[in-house]
Amino acid sequence: MTSPPPKVLVTKIGLDGHDRGSRVVASHLRDAGMEVVYTPPWQDIAAVVKLAMEEDVDVIGVSSLATDHLIVPKLMRALYAAGLKDIAVIVGGIVPDADEAMLLEAGVARVFHPGSALDEISAEISRLTRARRTVGV
Amino acid sequence: MNKPMKAGKLSAQQTEAEQWQRDYAVVAGSDKPVRNRSGIEVRPLYTPRDWHGDYAADLGYPGQPPYTRGIYASMHRGRTWSQRQLVGLGTPHDYNARLLDMIAHGTTAISLIPCNSVFRGYDMDEVHAELLGTCGVVVNTAEHMEQCLAGVDLARTSCAMNDPSPFTLLALMLATAKKRGVDWRAISGTSNQSDYLSHFVANHMFFRIALPGARRILIDHIEFCNRQVPDWNPMSVVGQHMQQAGATPAEAMAFTLSSAIQYAEDCQARGMEPDAFLPRFTFFFDISVSLFEEIAKFRAGRRIWARITRERFGARDPRSWRFKFHGQTSGVDLTRQQPLNNIARVTVQAMAGIFGGLQSLHTDAYDEALSCPTEFGARIAVNTQNILREEAHLTDVIDPLGGSYYIESLTDEMEQKILGVMAEVEAAGGMYTAVEQGLVQKMIGASARGFQEKIESGEQTVVGVNAYQVEEGKSERQALPTPEPAKMQTHVAAFKAYKEQRSQDAVHTARDRLAAAAGDPRQNIFERVVEAAEAGCTHGEICATLRRELGFGQPLVMV
Numbered sequence: 152m153t154s155p156p157p158k159v160l161v162t163k164i165g166l167d168g169h170d171r172g173s174r175v176v177a178s179h180l181r182d183a184g185m186e187v188v189y190t191p192p193w194q195d196i197a198a199v200v201k202l203a204m205e206e207d208v209d210v211i212g213v214s215s216l217a218t219d220h221l222i223v224p225k226l227m228r229a230l231y232a233a234g235l236k237d238i239a240v241i242v243g244g245i246v247p248d249a250d251e252a253m254l255l256e257a258g259v260a261r262v263f264h265p266g267s268a269l270d271e272i273s274a275e276i277s278r279l280t281r282a283r284r285t286v287g288v
Numbered sequence: 289m290n291k292p293m294k295a296g297k298l299s300a301q302q303t304e305a306e307q308w309q310r311d312y313a314v315v316a317g318s319d320k321p322v323r324n325r326s327g328i329e330v331r332p333l334y335t336p337r338d339w340h341g342d343y344a345a346d347l348g349y350p351g352q353p354p355y356t357r358g359i360y361a362s363m364h365r366g367r368t369w370s371q372r373q374l375v376g377l378g379t380p381h382d383y384n385a386r387l388l389d390m391i392a393h394g395t396t397a398i399s400l401i402p403c404n405s406v407f408r409g410y411d412m413d414e415v416h417a418e419l420l421g422t423c424g425v426v427v428n429t430a431e432h433m434e435q436c437l438a439g440v441d442l443a444r445t446s447c448a449m450n451d452p453s454p455f456t457l458l459a460l461m462l463a464t465a466k467k468r469g470v471d472w473r474a475i476s477g478t479s480n481q482s483d484y485l486s487h488f489v490a491n492h493m494f495f496r497i498a499l500p501g502a503r504r505i506l507i508d509h510i511e512f513c514n515r516q517v518p519d520w521n522p523m524s525v526v527g528q529h530m531q532q533a534g535a536t537p538a539e540a541m542a543f544t545l546s547s548a549i550q551y552a553e554d555c556q557a558r559g560m561e562p563d564a565f566l567p568r569f570t571f572f573f574d575i576s577v578s579l580f581e582e583i584a585k586f587r588a589g590r591r592i593w594a595r596i597t598r599e600r601f602g603a604r605d606p607r608s609w610r611f612k613f614h615g616q617t618s619g620v621d622l623t624r625q626q627p628l629n630n631i632a633r634v635t636v637q638a639m640a641g642i643f644g645g646l647q648s649l650h651t652d653a654y655d656e657a658l659s660c661p662t663e664f665g666a667r668i669a670v671n672t673q674n675i676l677r678e679e680a681h682l683t684d685v686i687d688p689l690g691g692s693y694y695i696e697s698l699t700d701e702m703e704q705k706i707l708g709v710m711a712e713v714e715a716a717g718g719m720y721t722a723v724e725q726g727l728v729q730k731m732i733g734a735s736a737r738g739f740q741e742k743i744e745s746g747e748q749t750v751v752g753v754n755a756y757q758v759e760e761g762k763s764e765r766q767a768l769p770t771p772e773p774a775k776m777q778t779h780v781a782a783f784k785a786y787k788e789q790r791s792q793d794a795v796h797t798a799r800d801r802l803a804a805a806a807g808d809p810r811q812n813i814f815e816r817v818v819e820a821a822e823a824g825c826t827h828g829e830i831c832a833t834l835r836r837e838l839g840f841g842q843p844l845v846m847v
Contacts, residue, residue: 165419245657
């Protein structure tokens with residue numbers, strides 16, 4: 152039996168509302184056959200954790216244009232506290248080089264910068280999903 | 289009408305044209321059709337046979353309707369555009385220092401970008417501390433505004449407030465002016481991006497009040513400003529958000545004009561005369577790197593607006609017909625890869641805006657795809673404008689591309705494309721309804737996706753991204769440091785102390801009066817916002833009151 156497609160939560164946390172990136176990525180992932188849970192911008196961290204748990208997603212994709220990536224470490228801590236350490240978190244958007252190291256340190260699996268190819272993003276999500284499900288078996 | 293040509297001359301031209309076509313085919317073969325971002329097919333050559341307009345009716349002279357060649361008689365040769373760079377960072381003191389430095393270097397038109405917490409309708413003690421001041425200045429009270437504008441002559445400086453509804457920043461500024469004894473009638477500037485529909489469909493930088501409430505506050509604000517702050521532009525209709533979110537240049541222009549029609553109709557429904565409010569309508573656009581298409585977009589938009597204001601709204605005052613716009617070079621076109629290439633992109637974008645006849649220009653810093661701009665990047669952005677104006681002499685001749693067979697033909701085709709999209713919006717019941725139904729969001733989403741696919745397929749080259757890539761070191765990509773946490777902690781502590789010390793009775797009374805106005809359509813909500821600002825209420829308190837009374841506005845998002 153083939154494994155069901157990856158389930159991805161595409162979201163924006165914090166204060167910024169620019170959502171072109173999250174919309175384009177979400178619609179690409181959906182067309183690539185993935186199951187996409189999409190939220191509007193400005194989500195609270197607690198709401199994202201709850202949604203990730205209820206929907207049992209494999210990967211969370213956080214989009215950030217205007218410095219909201221600075222609170223991703225808080226999201227990581229909240230996920231760990233909720234026992235969701237197995238969910239991979241990727242961040243896409245405008246992330247300065249110095250902050251990328253900070254995010255990886257906090258447990259983020261991968262940071263995608265402007266100009267990343269959509270196929271590269273979907274391939275990484277598939278890989279992270281396989282890794283999560285392999286561990287789970 | 290074209291002048292009739294003599295038969296002999298015509299046939300000679302035809303023969304030459306056919307000869308060229310054959311020669312072209314020999315060299316180019318059957319080349320693939322080329323389309324611009326708006327989907328218009330662009331031919332390899334334009335000749336007198338491609339433009340059939342009438343000079344007087346379709347172009348005219350600068351300063352004369354339909355304003356295709358510019359809204360003022362002297363355009364940039366007489367008076368250059370305003371260099372209005374967006375500024376906003378850190379605490380009010382940080383902002384003020386940067387502002388005074390810019391004024392010392394010749395800036396006469398300023399702008400204020402608030403922190404995203406302000407855009408969202410919150411005070412600084414209601415949000416994640418990590419985010420404070422990272423993208424704009426943290427201003428919550430009249431006292432903060434006073435600090436932001438210390439040393440700035442409010443009667444002589446045009447101030448653009450990037451002000452989410454309910455326009456608290458303007459209210460805080462009016463409170464500052466009153467305290468200093470500056471007559472509100474001497475104040476000039478713009479409620480930048482007051483167009484709530486564009487926030488709902490595109491960048492969602494809007495404080496979350498439900499659509500009907502947002503609609504009412506905007507008209508209250510226009511009505512108040514026209515009466516009390518007559519040199520203020522309360523209406524800034526924004527195409528920039530929609531084009532940045534993915535709309536094509538033609539779609540962005542069409543949605544903007546459709547929004548302007550909606551706002552003008554809403555003002556009329558309030559009993560206001562078109563010639564009372566239209567002179568204070570301004571527009572704000574994105575300028576992409578698609579040079580000729582952008583120039584044609586602006587020329588076509590100007591012509592359409594002149595016709596709409598005269599024919600549809602019956603405006604008689606020429607100031608009502610003029611399509612005044614601010615342009616911002618497109619951040620979406622900028623790349624993180626080889627960021628210095630962005631200087632070239634911004635230069636082309638700025639040229640498109642200047643040839644398009646703008647009144648005010650913000651050039652993006654080359655490092656905006658890396659972080660909020662550094663001071664180094666911002667200086668190059670300003671100098672790009674200075675070089676184009678004073679070294680390249682772009683302003684010596686008014687509308688220098690007017691009369692180009694290509695530009696005139698493209699202006700006509702863009703106009704048809706724009707009118708086509710406007711007709712779709714009109715058929716849906718106007719812009720408000722089209723947004724409510726998600727029609728506009730759907731079109732923007734499809735265009736964003738379409739453009740991304742062209743980049744992925746390589747059909748659209750993006751240097752450094754899908755072509756001409758090189759290995760880069762991280763040292764080439766310097767980012768703007770975030771504000772010092774200690775400084776922001778002091779700012780927050782002072783704010784908390786301020787809230788304790790002020791007259792609580794005055795604050796309660798003002799909030800009650802604001803809530804009552806929200807429930808009473810005969811009252812002007814913005815008038816009460818100004819009162820609340822003067823009474824010492826904070827931005828977050830004003831927003832919370834209106835959020836409670838008028839309902840929470842979820843963004844309308846379509847994927």
